[in-house]
Amino acid sequence: MKDFIIPDRDFGTPAAKSKVMVTLTIDGFDVTVPEGTSIMRAAAEAGISVPKLCATDSVDAFGSCRLCLVEIEGRSGTPASCTTPVAAGLKVSTQNDRLKKLRRGVMELYISDHPLDCLTCSANGDCELQDMAGAVGLRDVRYEAVETHFRAKNTSGEDNPHWVPKDDSNPYFTYDPAKCIVCSRCVRACEEVQGTFALTIEGRGFDSRVSFGAKTDTALTSDCVSCGACVQACPTATLQENSIIDIGTPERSVITTCAYCGVGCSFKAEMRGDELVRMVPYKHGKANRGHSCVKGRFAYGYATHKDRILKPMIREAITDPWREVSWGEAMEFAANRMRGIQEQYGRQSVGVITSSRCTNEEAYLVQKLTRAVFLNNNTDTCARVCHSPTGYGLGQTFGTSAGTQDFDSVEETDVVIVIGANPVNGHPVFASRLRKRLRQGAKLIVIDPRRTEMVEGPHYKACHHLALKPGTNVAIVSAMAHVIVTEGLMDEAFIRARCDWDAFQDYAEFIAAPHHAPEAVELLTGVPAAEVRAAARLFAKGGNGAIYYGLGVTEHSQGSTTVIAIANLAMLTGNIGRPGVGVNPLRGQNNVQGSCDMGSFPHELPGYRHVKLDDARAVFERVWGVQIDNEPGLRIPNMLDAAVEGTFKGLYCQGEDILQSDPDTKHVAAGLAAMDCVIVHDLFLNETANYAHVFFPGSTFLEKDGTFTNAERRINRVRKVMAPKQGYADWEVTQLFANAMLAKTGGATWGYTHPSHIMDEIALTTPSFAGVSYERLETLGSVQWPCNEANPEGTPLMHVDGFVRGKGRFIRTEYVATDEKTGPRFPLLLTTGRILSQYNVGAQTRRTANVIWHAEDVLEVHPHDAEVRGIRDGDWVRLASRSGETTLRAEITDKVSPGVVYTTFHHPETQANVITTDFSDWATNCPEYKVTAVQVSPSNGPSEWQEDYAGQAALARRILPAAE
Amino acid sequence: MSLETHPARSSPQDKLVTMANQIARFMESKPYAEGREGLASHINDFWEPRMRRQLFDMLDAGGAGLRPLVIDAAPLIRRPSA
Structure with a gap:
């Protein structure tokens, strides 16, 4: 087995992005770094690690621990190197008698309120406090603490009011306040990296404590989404993976790729022997940049679950x-x-x-x-x-079936349309990157029947939420294009240079017709025309515009038409071929x-x-x-x-x-x-x-x-x-199996001995993969296709100088109502989606502790629809369509509009797809999961179908003991 | 067992009519010749021979239920070899 131990140094503060370079001297060595870099990071790049506790390169500098003090010639005092930016010609000392003494003093104060149980501590061997005590040469602690945070009782046996017991409510990590040094790294990671703001520092001075949500909250009851960013940021054993507490520290790590959603996060699989100790997001992973979600970070227990079948x-x-x-x-x-x-x-x-x-x-x-x-x-x-409609729609308009950007592109986006996708639940690591950009001021337009978790979050809110009726995507996107064309907001220079002008003129004439106007489709879509107009104007004129979409676009009878409409919108506004723009399908599964x-x-x-x-x-x-x-x-x-x-x-x-x-x-x-x-x-x-x-x-x-x-389009290595x-x-x-078949037909058998040989055959036969080999992936880490002679290091952005098909092609997008219509028997529209903690059919995540967040599928019903049916929150309800019926519990919420109900499809007991119909996309037969006419009524328990199904499944799963 | 005896649903022929008509509805928004050609090439590219054979069975029987553009495009659709 090949073992990849890649040094993963912490540079203390994030990299600066400036193109202007600055040279300074640190401990006598010249260092050249981008303007805006901290002295701490500049030193780290020169190979000098300044002692630090509150700084880590995943979050902005904070300057609280005072351990990273340095001296700068000609400046007074001892500034913190993490918060002090470089300047040309600075002469910095990171180590001298004065600094040594100051740092030891700081460490003494920290250690005076920290238990000295290092040998039995879960962070033993992986503790930055321990490391820093060593680094500064701490030999004794002169202070005898009268009050501490770590002793449960004082010497008289009385309870210590400052002591807070461990919080082990989360199944994957434990919060032990006794070990906390209040460096705030966890709080900042939750804010800056994840964007959830579940953690805070409560109290002041000696009373300062890290806290999940309000005082009465635990990790589990707070807003925490268990992404693990805080655990990763914690320098001590305060926030620790339970697997480390159970097993101990890992001895090696292997870089690999998460097998959950289409974000494709890179992870370090940290191992001891052949036991997986933990999965840690890899900071050089170009999709996730060191972040993760609860699934990739923690929900890998299915790999060793007792239900796994190990014999043919x-x-x-x-x-x-x-x-x-x-x-x-x-x-x-x-x-x-x-x-x-x-x-x-x-x-x-x-x-x-x-x-x-x-x-x-x-x-x-x-x-x-x-x-x-x-x-x-x-x-x-x-x-x-x-996503078959993505293949068809983007193939027809742009010439190839793929997202146009890399995920880094979102950092340069000014206006984002999220349509038919809920990345906060479905693609959480991308959502964190998007939310970070939104907090910086980028504008958001959400097109979704449901008020998803994307619509509003900490420190941002969508400018427009177009809460359309399920099945009217084409009408809405076409109406936006109508506004852009009729108000002359399109990017004519781009269209003339990059697109088929005749096709554009045909499209412009088509889309300018009055029946595409927002006012004309308002009755169909249920979205106020003024909102559609405002959203269209914002997207057309708001700077770099990017569109991200998901299965709420594709899984309709007009899925392919909507993809075409989205491509039209991007071409109309010139939002193709540079960072910050593009058309980006968010893929469901990992591959x-x-x-x-x-x-x-x-x-x-x-x-x-x-x-x-x-x-x-x-x-x-x-x-x-x-x-x-x-x-x-x-x-x-x-x-x-x-x-x-x-x-x-x-x-x-x-x-x-x-x-x-x-x-x-x-x-x-x-x-x-x-x-x-x-x-x-x-x-x-x-x-x-x-x-x-x-x-x-x-x-x-x-x-x-x-x-x-x-x-x-990033090809990432998966490693054994x-x-x-x-x-x-x-x-x-x-x-x-192929060889067993070939033995019967007399064909030449296959003889691959390693997957790299298969990739070599792919490269040999497939032009867009011509330059891909395991060797190149080792060197580059990952590569985005097309990777060939013209683009040996891959292609982060597509259609930069011209579309793959040559000129971009506008295509008419006439709205055609789905045949799935509500009526007296089935008056509501059901739409479906995902939840953060579960994945797809749940085969993996249901076999992990993730069920603590989502043990069953529930039906979201608007209070109005619930009241007229006599349904209360938590009631069993019967959900019926012309295809079938099932039962599940109701959740009363105004996230859905009146007339719309919503559920997830993670649990086989629910079988939401008993309800969905055989209607499908006109071009690809992608099923119309997102629109089903249904009726909801109170129920006593499982339907006949569910009972039959459970009975049949139990019979079908019997396994005879092996004959020995 | 009730798993196999589900309620009456659309026949394979009905499904094909629906699918062909859905394609027609998209292609009808294009200029006639382009739409007719587009419909035929879409079916040629994506419908496997069994489905095309069933479509021709219906077309040969008069094409009941099919939109006019489907019938117009029939000469451009590749007849599967028997």
């Missing part, structure tokens, strides 16, 4: 219990079945679903399995149900971007090249030695339709739970039940596995090498930190 299993029929078998027997069984199906029902009767949770290399192999071994194009991926890039769609080979193109097929035919089908294959909904019809019989589904995550659960179940061989390759017996005949146990992201590609608990990395399992 097979069964003749889905009514049988599972039988544990060897890998060899499982492969033989699966290959025989799939081969038999193809012989009986034809080449097209089987297919695959690649995983957006697995690596690029694994997705590439799974689509290769269907194209080169099954010899059809029946491959699809979970992006079908989330949605990558799985799309890797040719997971049935019409596209890796690198978004249509299978009809002879030259694209020729590249792969040469490398793979097979003939590739030139017809598009089946998409997930088509597979299920064909299965019900009886023409599609076998499916290999890797790392995806279509039964829980895809719409219209009953239809999915019927499709799966109609198949003769369903192979599920996953960590757990997920819901889809209830209908499976073969189960290949999967490996976690901690157990394999590979790459993930995040929402900014422990051996796969079930024996094989997922790419090896796919290869075993």
